[in-house]
Amino acid sequence: MARFWVYRLKSEDQLVVDLQSDFLQDLPSRVVAPLHPIEQVSWTIAPLTPRFVIGDRTYVLATHRLSALPLSALGPAIADLSPRADEITAATDFLFQGF
Template sequence: MTRFHVHRIGNDGSLALDVQSNLLDALTTRVVVPFAPIGDVATLVPRLNPRVVIDGETFAMLTQFITTVSISAIGPSIADLSTRADEITAATDFLFQGF
């Protein structure tokens, strides 16, 4: 698994972003942040919920729903958001630190 890559999760194919350090690859779980289509989200906080385009569709990163999933539930990478690493890290910092 690679940090800042988007994967399909579980049988429903929902999207999630891997935000866990690559130094912890020996664990059997990964920390991920789910995505939702922008039209399905009533309220967004810009610093907490960055928008991304994946396969032509705009999604919101739902940082407040950060969770862990078993590696066995994670599908192959479908997008690499490493160019947005600073913005993604700022969103998780905002969740945990408030700034």
């Protein structure tokens, strides 16, 4: 598992972004936030819910809905968002610090 990579969950057609430090890769779980297709999102707050194009669809990162999942719940990696790490980190900072 790698931080800022997008994974498809094994149990459902849901994408998540791994937010957990790679330093903690030996833990049996990962902290993730879901990605929702933009057309399914009724509201966004720019610093909290950044947008990403994956394949041919635009997704919103629901940072405020983060959770810990067991490694066994994560399916294949489908995209690398690490080039946008600063934006994702800013979203988690906004969630926890308000700025």
